[in-house]
Amino acid sequence: MQNSYAAKLTCKEDEAQSLVEHINVTKDWFHQFSFTNGIVTPGRDPSAKKLHHLCLPSDLSGKSVIDIGAYEGYMSFHCEARGAERVVACDRFVWDWPESTALPNFNAIHKAVGSKVERLSSFVEDLPSATQEKFDISLFLGVLYHTKDMIGYLEAVAGVTKEVMVLETFADCLDEDGAKAALYDIRELNNDSSNFYGPNLQAIEVMLHRVGFRAWEFVNFWDVNTREQIEGKSMYRRVKNGRLVIHAYK
Secondary structure: OOOOOOOOEOOOHHHHHHHHHHHHHOOOOOOOOEEOOOOEOOOOOOHHHHHHHHOOOOOOEOOEEEEEOOOOOHHHHHHHHOOEOEEEEEEOOOOOOOOOOHHHHHHHHHHHHOOOOEEEEOOHHHHHHHHOOOEEEEEEEOOHHHOOOHHHHHHHHHOOEEEEEEEEEEEOOOOOOOOOEEEOOOOOOOOOOOOOEEEOHHHHHHHHHHOOOOEEEEEEEEEEOHHHHHOOOOOOOOOOOEEEEEEEEO
């Protein structure tokens, strides 16, 4: 049985050919976008599956959203499609990376859907000063484990959050008691030197409390034993790590 996650954007009719041409010459994509006219981008991220498990409201009318670590803007554009009044896509690390196609891909999708999503180039730690405002919803997806300073990053995100932060992250040490986090050597996790820590649930809870969130809700555990899967091992064993979603409230 194959799971199907229906999440499609509408491409403007007069922009379809331009988008196809961009896709044909740009093979490196992180997000996989699907459109109602049948156009699909490449992409190594299970974007539609991840969006499904974030459990966002289907109607975001009147809400402001900041997508921190937006990459190619998949979540930003889908929040806009769900009626968000204002959406800001924020990144810098991948947008400024030499030879990265993330920003050109973002711009291509932005044009194709006739988007009004705003673009903000900022590091996470600079967000409060870069925005000078707070957003109803902060999306903080796939970023936490990429920093040497998890508490500092969460504090910065809390500083721009008015109502709720949607946190999606890799977690480790899930079979251990107490607030703990695994520290990874260079390229130890997924051959990626930007992966630093894998906190467990109790560590995440402590950090959320320390940075000022009043309450948090465990939403789901959408990928089990992720590290074992990356390493070509069976996921069907004691749960040690995986990807999870938490909603944290101000």
